[in-house]
Amino acid sequence: MKKIIVLFSFFIIIISCQTKEKLPPVVFEKYDESKDIEQQQDHENPRMKFVLFQSKVLDLNTIFKPFEEDLAYFSEQDYQSLKPLVLEQDIPSLQKSITEGKLNYEKLTLFYLYRIRKFENDPKKSLNAIISLNPNVIKEARELDKNKKEVSKFSIYGMPILLKDNINTKGMPTTAGALALKQNNITDDAFIVKQLKENNALILGKVNLSEWAYYFCSGCPLGYSAVGGQTLNPYGRAKFETGGSSSGSGVAVAANYAVAAVGTETSGSITSPSSQNSVVGLKPTIGVLSRSGIVPISTTLDTPGPMTKSVIDNAIFVDAMLGYDTSDAASKEIKESYLGDGFQRQLQGVKLGVLKPILTDSIYALNIELLKKTGAEIVEITPPEISFNGFLTLLNIDMKYDLPKYLANSADKAVTVKSVKEVVDFNLKDSLLRAPYGQQLFDGIVKDETTLEELEIVKENLKGEGEKYLASLNNENLDAILSINNYHSGIAAVSKYPTLTVPMGYKKTGEPISLTFIGKPLSERRLLEIGYLFEQLTKSRKLPENYK
Template sequence: MLAALLGACVPGLSQAASPQAWPDNATDLVAAMHAGRLAPDSLVRRYRARIARTDAGPDGLHAILALNPDAVAQAAALARMRRVRGPLYGLPIVVKDNIETRDPLPTTAGSLALVGNLTHRDAPVIARLRAAGAIVLGKGNLSEWANFRSAHASSGWSAVGGLTRNPYDRARTACGSSAGSAVAVAAGLAMAAIGTETNGSITCPAAVNGIVGLKPTVGLVSRTFVVPISTSQDTPGPMTRTVRDAALLLGVMAGSDPVDPATADADRHRADYLAGLAPDALRGRRIGVMRFAQGKNPDLRAVFDTALARLRALGATLVEIGTFDAKTMGEAELTVLLSEFRAGVNAYLAQTPAAVKTRDLTALIAFDTEHADREMTWFGQDMFEKAVQAPTLSDPAYLTARTDARRLAGAAGIDAMLAHDRLDALVAPTIGPAWMTDPVLGDRPGDGTGAGTLAAVAGYPHLSVPMGRVRGLPVGLSFIGAAWSEPALLAMGYAYEQAGPVAPAAR
């Protein structure tokens, strides 16, 4: 399927991106380059020009934190190679700026404290993408420190990159923390991006920007050289226009990494995610409907009901799930995140280049205080301050909280729901429509849901696909399953997507 023009995908964006039609998804872009109809270096130049027009400046989207100055040369060199070209040949991607790349770009996590963090190395997940032919177009803006600095933060804001704006309504949030990655894909600044998630940081921005986002099972994709929050919950994942594109990228990204113990079983569970995609993949499936996570917005509920009707029409059997108490799970999760963040960020900062002067969390807090006029213009660092006081990783309080969180979200949560009614997956709205950005009061989601938190705490996969619109704003449909169930979730999401355009706006 072709877009009328490259990037002409969101209301209000320029319709003059290219004098000819280009593919509007990553799979077809790669096919065009394999066939010689499109040169990788030409494509990179087109994207750079579009980014210059729509992303920078006071009225820009601010999705791209920094462009890779070597991207054109890398794309041209790739085109000259005569060996077999990979499955992502020539595909420009945006990488969230908490993931290291060997390009001449620092990995800042959005913080001024890390502007000297130029490591000249690829995270293993980036090495896999590059070996498959992908080009790092640039770094995506993000919620600073992946939204773990303050409970009162505005998603998508960082001291380095400013505020990422939602292309459907620039006064509204792009969510976070993978805000720039999501907006880059939604606004046609790239057809694919890499985000990271601890709890909602891929799926929420995917939903409110109208794209596909996949948080894989924790341990399917390496986290080495990714600025950490939680060893229990962190994972990179693909953000794309289509489910097929997400499957394409995941097939490259997945795999074991000897430096990341969580990935020990990744090679055993890695699959051919494209092979299982079929329009009839929902036929005969039993799907649990998480009513407790649908929110109270009547327009959102109406779009969700339309989505459920589509699932039935595609042959799925729906089973209602009414309640789930997430309070105790959430309390345990916070203890886990605070403890693991302190340990993880101390270890990460200790091995950064000498140009980075903040070598641990205490020094980082001092840095933000010293540079409060730039770092703490809108919100503080209360989460940092709590993390300094959190239990150590050997403390019984942490160990109990980790055990409780995993049990409540996994065995007593998702696993129990699936087993009780012999279900293949669970569905719910990913989150409500994008809320107004308020840097003074911080994020105020009007209709948060518990679906994503369950998958995040359990470490299980979570796929968000476009579900429809509420008063013109995109909302997503979540498919959640057991650990390592990515092949089934992608197949079901693909079948839903292929049934036709998503539901129209409720109003």
């Protein structure tokens, strides 16, 4: 009986494809960007004086080739009919539509593939967010549709997810945006990717990033990589910065290219692009999520984290990546669910620290007043002056040792570069293609002769200074300290404190701005709960105007 049903379903699919008109293939063509580059030189921000927009090495025709047949039967009419069910919808809403039979995982996946192709093939709207796509994702979606039983509305099951392209993923190269890794770095899945797959998430593809997680060139554009080209902000294409280094993750979520994306952070690399693209980003306590199989900067500070359109999705997503990893020395066994039975509905009893020096920001001040009026207890703080000496030294020496370990143990054996120095030498052979903005930070790593003993002192000093700045969390028994965007991400990083950033509005120019919650170690559940209350109170996030 089961075989008859499967065969019947198969024939229905065949018949429906035959009755629908087959659309001609869409061809991606490079456009003349010379005028755009010329105009960009007048930008007031030196980091946005781009030398190029489009990738010189990616061919989106090749990337989309595996989907040509399926997309040939997915029309603009299909896309438009699914938009109300998919666009800006959170995971519970998507799962509800699927349970009710209005949607399925295959259609959801096709919707995102069509949408990515639609905008990335438009010279006026392309965001250069995608580096690769999973060629098997439609087949995997069909399998999940076929095997679906009772799926919780709070499940990651069947949700198409994008990964920052410094995260090892089977079947797609892991490049960190660098040509040194583009051809040969075919790996197994990183630990968090295995967790996502075990929880039946669909890995849709890999997204662009600031090359080597923005610890490569100095003063260069955020969101640029030699592999992916220049990532652009959907709220102001080539007008506003994308934030970095998880630029593609922030941009892709903001533009609704997937349900959610994974970013990674050393210092601000989740909070910055989340803030700049009006999405929710969680930088968890080091060790909450595994770092195994991720191209590193610093094992001291690195962590992956979820980037989503809503706080509820963020909690669902981080739950799906949890797991104790014996190969990551910092890994923690987290037994609680970050979503649990849901979040509290009132701000009464929530105690928040407000930083006096940034109360001059009118949007920040307005949101603080709103929190106060709605029941939160507000404590104004004037933090002490601290020293941040040695921060670059920490990153330099960690990367000098951590990158070779990744290349030796987690990269494909065919990758020829084995150290930072060898990457520098590789790039010098064709610097216009491989490093058009230079590689000043990599040069600095090579020259830095700080010993490991000296490094330990630097780390301890920085941690102490960071904890001193955030001492009110303990002294005043605060649930969180409130910041703007990634203003205090470096301080939270060296303290090893988690941060959650949630959209709080838009400047007069239309540029997004977010409220960032800094909490004590392992307080992610509480941060998500407070972030959810704030999100429901303000409902600030808006879909970018040109991507509706």
